[in-house]
Amino acid sequence: xxxxxxxMGQRTATRERILQAxxxxxxxxxxxxxxxxAIARAGGFTPGVIYYHFEDLHDLLLAALEYTSANRLARxxxxxxxxxxxxxxxxxxxxxxxxxVAEGHTSAVQELFAGASSSxxxxxxxxxxxxxxxxxxxxxxxxxxxxxxxxxxLPAHALARAVVALYLGLETLTHLDxxxxxVDALFSAIEPAxxxxxxxxxxxxxxxxxxxxxxx
Amino acid sequence: xxxxxxxMGQRTATRERILQAxxxxxxxxxxxxxxxxAIARAGGFTPGVIYYHFEDLHDLLLAALEYTSANRLARxxxxxxxxxxxxxxxxxxxxxxxxxVAEGHTSAVQELFAGASSSxxxxxxxxxxxxxxxxxxxxxxxxxxxxxxxxxxLPAHALARAVVALYLGLETLTHLDxxxxxVDALFSAIEPAxxxxxxxxxxxxxxxxxxxxxxx
Numbered sequence: 273x274x275x276x277x278x279x280m281g282q283r284t285a286t287r288e289r290i291l292q293a294x295x296x297x298x299x300x301x302x303x304x305x306x307x308x309x310a311i312a313r314a315g316g317f318t319p320g321v322i323y324y325h326f327e328d329l330h331d332l333l334l335a336a337l338e339y340t341s342a343n344r345l346a347r348x349x350x351x352x353x354x355x356x357x358x359x360x361x362x363x364x365x366x367x368x369x370x371x372x373v374a375e376g377h378t379s380a381v382q383e384l385f386a387g388a389s390s391s392x393x394x395x396x397x398x399x400x401x402x403x404x405x406x407x408x409x410x411x412x413x414x415x416x417x418x419x420x421x422x423x424x425x426l427p428a429h430a431l432a433r434a435v436v437a438l439y440l441g442l443e444t445l446t447h448l449d450x451x452x453x454x455v456d457a458l459f460s461a462i463e464p465a466x467x468x469x470x471x472x473x474x475x476x477x478x479x480x481x482x483x484x485x486x487x488x
Numbered sequence: 489x490x491x492x493x494x495x496m497g498q499r500t501a502t503r504e505r506i507l508q509a510x511x512x513x514x515x516x517x518x519x520x521x522x523x524x525x526a527i528a529r530a531g532g533f534t535p536g537v538i539y540y541h542f543e544d545l546h547d548l549l550l551a552a553l554e555y556t557s558a559n560r561l562a563r564x565x566x567x568x569x570x571x572x573x574x575x576x577x578x579x580x581x582x583x584x585x586x587x588x589v590a591e592g593h594t595s596a597v598q599e600l601f602a603g604a605s606s607s608x609x610x611x612x613x614x615x616x617x618x619x620x621x622x623x624x625x626x627x628x629x630x631x632x633x634x635x636x637x638x639x640x641x642l643p644a645h646a647l648a649r650a651v652v653a654l655y656l657g658l659e660t661l662t663h664l665d666x667x668x669x670x671v672d673a674l675f676s677a678i679e680p681a682x683x684x685x686x687x688x689x690x691x692x693x694x695x696x697x698x699x700x701x702x703x704x
Contacts, residue, residue, distance in 0.1 A: 304606040382605075388664065389602035390520040399664050425684075430677035433661075433670060438650060441657030445649075448604065448615050454649060461646035468641075 287325050289315055294336040299376030303387040306333070334397040337384050340377050341401045345408060347371070352412045357473075358466035361416065366459040372443075373452045382447040385440075402436060409435050420472045503541050505531055510552040515592035519603040522549070550613040553600050556593050557617045561624060563587070568628045573689075574682035577632065582675040588659075589668045598663040601656075618652060625651050636688045 293315025297306045300314075308329050312319040326332040348368055355361035372378045388395035410432035417423040446452050509531025513522045516530075524545050528535040542548040564584055571577035588594045604611035626648035633639040662668050 302605050385660065386602040386605035389518050389599055395664050402661065402664075425680060427677040430674045434654060434658075434674050437657030437661055438654040439657065440660050441653030441655065442650075444601065444656050444660065445618065445653055448611050448618075458646045458650055461643040464641060 291336045291339045295380040298383040299379035303383040358469040362466045507552045507555045511596040514599040515595035519599040574685040578682045
């Protein structure tokens with residue numbers, strides 16, 4: 273039975289430190305070089321600390337994926353809910369993508385996808401993390417199209433999966449060529465379409481922020 | 489100096505047999521397990537045959553990527569050029585994607601992407617193979633939109649990169665969950681939009697097959 277001299281707060285803080293070290297190692301060293309030893313070196317602790325908090329390296333990598341995915345999803349959710357129009361939403365998404373790249377989220381996730389090639393357990397874990405993004409995207413699309421002529425035409429679920437696939441593909445290309453200006457160019461290219469969509473929304477209709485829960 | 493008792497035709501045939509064995513091994517065994525020995529076993533020849541035709545394993549994998557990419561691009565080009573409307577094009581693309589999956593192209597390419605994580609040389613090779621697809625897609629989009637109201641609104645180059653990214657992301661998801669019915673659902677979802685686009689094209693205008701070169 274595991275016992276620690278530190279309290280729950282300390283334990284959670286150490287766990288988070290390990291998760292962040294794992295993500296940093298994935299992003300900078302790549303999947304193949306992300307050993308417990310490399311993660312410990314990146315985080316400034318001993319490998320033993322990892323095995324106190326996680327069953328094994330795969331357990332840690334899956335937890336790191338869940339951690340970064342949940343963090344980023346919370347950020348995306350807050351920004352998407354705060355958006356007041358399609359144009360505004362596009363600006364927020366552009367800033368979020370830049371954050372993904374700058375924080376190393378994009379690289380870490382892409383390295384985990386690479387690792388899924390040799391680990392069915394990791395592949396399953398990744399699939400489990402894709403689902404909340406599809407659901408979130410579907411809800412966002414429904415809000416975005418509410419009251420526009422496209423509401424009846426576009427199938428929100430299939431479109432949501434396509435948007436998540438597009439996002440993954442853009443990450444793959446960005447991770448390969450380290451050039452996120454191409455994604456910037458894509459955001460710029462979509463701007464006129466977003467402005468057009470905003471024009472088709474009745475002034476009295478729902479905005480993209482048309483939800484009822486209070487935000488902190 | 490390399491000398492073979494076989495003629496050029498025989499040599500090309502053997503080279504192709506090795507390339508196909510490499511792709512099959514990638515698709516069924518995964519990148520990590522794709523050794524020269526595994527490829528030789530899959531193809532029914534000795535590992536020495538590989539080193540007669542290729543410098544090393546990476547040289548073979550890059551050649552295999554170029555081989556399958558060029559083959560698929562030729563198939564896509566022929567189908568896209570033969571398409572007579574957006575709806576017809578969509579049906580052809582749906583069949584092509586099913587071919588990609590059935591032939592193992594999707595799996596082999598995704599495994600090479602995974603391998604790019606640990607090989608900058610492979611990453612560069614992949615990026616080199618992405619470019620022709622972007623150019624092909626851009627030309628196809630220009631033909632597709634010619635004469636429609638979208639021609640002036642949609643930026644063909646940025647859109648082409650997005651379509652290639654979408655395709656890569658769909659491949660990634662299909663390779664993870666082995667479920668290509670999701671992509672089928674996406675094609676079905678786009679059908680009404682394709683039909684709508686066909687309605688906006690002037691009857692006297694250019695069809696998507698509006699090119700001048702003769703086809704074999």
